[in-house]
Amino acid sequence: xxxxxxxxxxxxxxxxxxxxxxxxxxxxxxxxxxxxxxxxxxxxxxxxxxxxxxxxxxxxxxxxxxxxxxxxxxxxxxxxxxxxxxxxxxxxxxxxxxxxxxxxxxxxxxxxxxxxxxxxxxxxxxxxxxxxxxxxxxxxxxxxxxxxxxxxxxxxxxxxxxxxxxxxxxxxxxxxxxxxxxxxxxxxxxxxxxxxxxxxxxxxxxxxxxxxxxxxxxxxxxxxxxxxxxxxxxxxxxxxxxxxxxxxxxxxxxxxxxxxxxxxxxxxxxxxxxxxxxxxxxxxxxxxxxxxxxxxxxxxxxxxxxxxxxxxxxxxxxxxxxxxxxxxxxxxxxxxxxxxxxxxxxxxxxxxxx
Amino acid sequence: xxxxxxxxxxxxxxxxxxxxxxxxxxxxxxxxxxxxxxxxxxxxxxxxxxxxxxxxxxxxxxxxxxxxxxxxxxxxxxxxxxxxxxxxxxxxxxxxxxxxxxxxxxxxxxxxxxxxxxxxxxxxxxxxxxxxxxxxxxxxxxxxxxxxxxxxxxxxxxxxxxxxxxxxxxxxxxxxxxxxxxxxxxxxxxxxxxxxxxxxxxxxxxxxxxxxxxxxxxxxxxxxxxxxxxxxxxxxxxxxxxxxxxxxxxxxxxxxxxxxxxxxxxxxxxxx
Numbered sequence: 001x002x003x004x005x006x007x008x009x010x011x012x013x014x015x016x017x018x019x020x021x022x023x024x025x026x027x028x029x030x031x032x033x034x035x036x037x038x039x040x041x042x043x044x045x046x047x048x049x050x051x052x053x054x055x056x057x058x059x060x061x062x063x064x065x066x067x068x069x070x071x072x073x074x075x076x077x078x079x080x081x082x083x084x085x086x087x088x089x090x091x092x093x094x095x096x097x098x099x100x101x102x103x104x105x106x107x108x109x110x111x112x113x114x115x116x117x118x119x120x121x122x123x124x125x126x127x128x129x130x131x132x133x134x135x136x137x138x139x140x141x142x143x144x145x146x147x148x149x150x151x152x153x154x155x156x157x158x159x160x161x162x163x164x165x166x167x168x169x170x171x172x173x174x175x176x177x178x179x180x181x182x183x184x185x186x187x188x189x190x191x192x193x194x195x196x197x198x199x200x201x202x203x204x205x206x207x208x209x210x211x212x213x214x215x216x217x218x219x220x221x222x223x224x225x226x227x228x229x230x231x232x233x234x235x236x237x238x239x240x241x242x243x244x245x246x247x248x249x250x251x252x253x254x255x256x257x258x259x260x261x262x263x264x265x266x267x268x269x270x271x272x273x274x275x276x277x278x279x280x281x282x283x284x285x286x287x288x289x290x291x292x293x294x295x296x297x298x299x300x301x302x303x304x305x306x307x308x309x310x311x312x313x314x315x316x317x318x319x320x321x322x323x324x325x326x327x328x329x330x331x332x333x334x335x336x337x338x339x340x341x342x343x344x345x346x347x348x349x350x351x352x353x354x
Numbered sequence: 355x356x357x358x359x360x361x362x363x364x365x366x367x368x369x370x371x372x373x374x375x376x377x378x379x380x381x382x383x384x385x386x387x388x389x390x391x392x393x394x395x396x397x398x399x400x401x402x403x404x405x406x407x408x409x410x411x412x413x414x415x416x417x418x419x420x421x422x423x424x425x426x427x428x429x430x431x432x433x434x435x436x437x438x439x440x441x442x443x444x445x446x447x448x449x450x451x452x453x454x455x456x457x458x459x460x461x462x463x464x465x466x467x468x469x470x471x472x473x474x475x476x477x478x479x480x481x482x483x484x485x486x487x488x489x490x491x492x493x494x495x496x497x498x499x500x501x502x503x504x505x506x507x508x509x510x511x512x513x514x515x516x517x518x519x520x521x522x523x524x525x526x527x528x529x530x531x532x533x534x535x536x537x538x539x540x541x542x543x544x545x546x547x548x549x550x551x552x553x554x555x556x557x558x559x560x561x562x563x564x565x566x567x568x569x570x571x572x573x574x575x576x577x578x579x580x581x582x583x584x585x586x587x588x589x590x591x592x593x594x595x596x597x598x599x600x601x602x603x604x605x606x607x608x609x610x611x612x613x614x615x616x617x618x619x620x621x622x623x624x625x626x
Contacts, residue, residue: 053520074526086521090539099535100525151525 002064002077002154002187003029004050009059011045019045021211022059027189027204029064032181034202035191038234042211043191047157050189051080064154074103079148080157084164085140087132093119093143094128100151118146122180138169145180156181158190162197174200195235199223207231224344225264229276229351238281238310241320242348245277251293252277252347256316260293262345265354269347276348281310283344284322287337288330294339295320299330313338383602386595393591405596414570414578415597421488422574423604425563426556428492433499433552434545440500441507442537446516456505463501471498472565479566486568494566495556503548510544543616550612554605575601 004027011020019042027033035043048054050061052073060069068076079100087096094115095102101111119128122142132140141161148156161177162170178201181188192198198205199219206216207230215227226232232240245254247269252259254277261269269275290296297315309329313320313336322338330336347354378396386392387406388399409415444452475494476485484490518540522532538545560576567573570581579601582593 051524053523073520073524074528078524080521080524082517082521084515084517086515086517088518088522088536088540090542099522102535103522103526103531 003027004155004187004189005060005062006046006050007060007062009046009049009061010057011042011049011054012057018211020049020056023211023213025206025213025216027187029187030185031187032178032201032203033187033189034198034205035189035208036195036198036205036234037193037208039193040210041208043193043208044159046208047080047159047189047191050155051078051157052076077154078157079151079153079155081141081144081148081159081161083160085132085144087140087143087147089132092129092131093124093135096132096143097146097150100147114150115146118150119143121149122146137165138173141165141173145177149184153186155187155189158188160191160193162192162194170197177201196237199235207234209234225346225353226278227353229278229348232278232346232348236280236282238305238321238323240278240280241284243277243318243320245275247271247273247275255295255297255318255320257295258293259295259340259345260342262340262347263343264345265347268354273349275354276351277345278348279340279345281321281323283341284320284338285341286311286322286324286328286330287339288334289337291337291339294337296335296337299332299334299336302329302332311336311338383595383599386591387599389592391592392595405592408593409596409600412593412597414573414581415575415593417571418573418575418578419600419604421572422557422576422601424488425492425495425574426553428488429495429499429556430549430552432492432496433503434549436496437500437503437507437548438538438541438545440504441511442533444504445508445511446519456501456508459501460505463498469561472561475562476565485566486572488567488572491563491566495559495562498562499552499555503552506551507541507544507548510547511541514540546612546616550608553608557605 004025006023006025009020009023009025010018012018023046035046037043045054049056050063052061052068052071052075056069060067062068063076063078088099091099094112097115097119098106098111101114106114116125116128119125122145124139124142124146127135127139127143132143135143141164158177162173165173174197190201199222202219204216204218205222206213207222208214209230215222215231217227222231223235226235226240229242232242243254245252245259247253247261248258249271250261252261252275259277285291287294295313295315297313297320299311300314300319301312303310303312305323307326309324309326311322311324311330313322320338322336324330382394382396385396385399388401388403389397390400390402390404392405444456449455479485479490479494482490484493514537518536519532522536527535557574558576559574560580563574564577564580567577570578575597579594579597582590582597584590
């Protein structure tokens with residue numbers, strides 16, 4: 001068990017591509033930490049640099065008070081689960097789980113025993129003699145987890161641990177992974193491009209874009225108060241409404257409608273300045289009749305989300321989305337009014353949260 | 355309807371003729387050695403062992419099979435060893451112009467073969483004092499097979515995920531351990547394919563040994579076959595068929611064995 005610290009970490013690939021640009025990050029001992037971002041944002045590079053598979057161009061990686069920047073992957077006392085699990089196809093499950101112990105020169109009997117024990121804990125007892133090719137995706141994932149558990153490393157690194165599983169199994173594995181991490185209490189960093197996965201599993205998360213960390217926080221913080229328009233647009237299964245507007249005295253003018261200044265931005269705006277008004281569709285109160293401070297327009301699209309509907313309003317040629325509970329959804333072409341929640345709406349100036 | 359039936363009959367006849375074209379020589383090969391006076395026809399054999407007796411008594415026949423074995427095993431070992439190292443490096447290390455180099459090697463080695471390379475190779479062997487030497491021949495055959503072997507193996511190694519090696523690396527395995535525990539076992543079917551391919555290639559090669567070995571005691575079976583004549587200058591069919599059968603059995607057995615063991619396919623972990 002150990003904390004992970006990154007100090008000014010930079011990675012420049014030959015050819016000049018800057019994958020990581022002077023990153024600072026503190027991950028306390030025992031935390032389940034998510035690195036989230038679109039593909040190509042550098043999150044996998046960051047994970048591989050922590051593992052030592054990529055050499056940092058600048059800065060330092062500190063694991064449990066030990067600077068390991070120049071240390072080979074094997075000497076860092078971390079264990080990694082790869083996206084494809086990287087189970088050795090020619091070894092059975094027991095040998096796969098026991099492989100890290102084989103490297104550490106643990107006697108054959110002792111390492112078989114350890115493999116059986118860890119395997120049993122993850123419900124693999126009946127599969128110990130199988131080859132990886134004879135296992136389902138979920139079983140392979142559990143073998144990969146058992147293998148890192150057998151190392152008793154100070155920190156675990158997971159590269160897209162759920163992306164190889166089908167949708168239903170993914171939900172199951174998500175719960176399982178979170179429970180396992182809690183029980184083991186080992187510092188764990190995982191990479192994902194799926195914001196729902198990061199929100200669901202992580203204790204804290206970092207949202208990355210183009211080699212920079214755009215926000216660090218708990219899932220609740222990141223969801224409710226995205227620090228900038230990039231994070232605001234990336235987080236949430238229905239994207240946040242980000243509407244251009246301007247400050248007009250005590251109110252905001254957004255898409256030709258007057259809306260009140262959000263609680264968080266009160267007293268911080270100057271008249272006449274250009275802003276971006278952000279509010280999640282979930283934080284909009286929809287009504288068929290007019291309301292003070294609402295965004296009013298015609299219903300353009302109604303999408304069924306299951307227990308609710310996503311209604312898209314055409315407000316003076318700007319599209320605004322609101323989530324409407326089932327049973328009260330409007331028809332296309334109706335007049336509609338969406339009132340943002342004042343305590344949840346946000347104002348961005350130059351892309352940053354006010 | 356009639357047209358359909360006629361069409362079927364025509365098609366079947368065509369297939370039968372094609373099939374006969376390939377099976378009759380094989381049928382001849384397995385029957386003629388057991389026939390007392392074989393001709394070019396396929397006859398029901400009278401199951402005599404006289405032809406085998408004659409082959410055993412021939413001063414160069416059986417030793418030539420042994421020579422073939424030395425040449426092909428020696429070459430296969432060298433090809434697999436060198437090609438594996440080269441292919442691994444080429445697959446894992448990014449070199450500028452790597453693909454161009456590989457294609458150039460492959461192209462040159464497939465254009466300049468056999469007769470085109472005959473004279474320069476002979477001169478090279480003379481200069482290096484490798485004429486009439488089995489070691490020299492093995493080196494020259496290895497050189498000829500290496501480009502294609504490297505190309506095939508590199509393709510094979512490219513298709514094996516790097517994450518196997520990286521995983522072992524994070525667990526603390528040394529480069530040598532990674533090669534021993536992970537790389538070699540994972541690419542073993544590829545190595546077996548290359549080994550079989552080189553063995554079969556050298557086993558059937560006539561031109562190079564004919565050219566570079568003058569001592570009849572060192573010549574492999576492919577060359578000895580060429581000398582099996584009767585006193586009258588006619589092809590000695592009883593010797594040829596019997597020797598041919600003995601000559602082909604090891605290759606057939608090897609294919610069966612390797613195909614059963616590895617199935618010439620890659621046992622991967624997960625769908626990518």
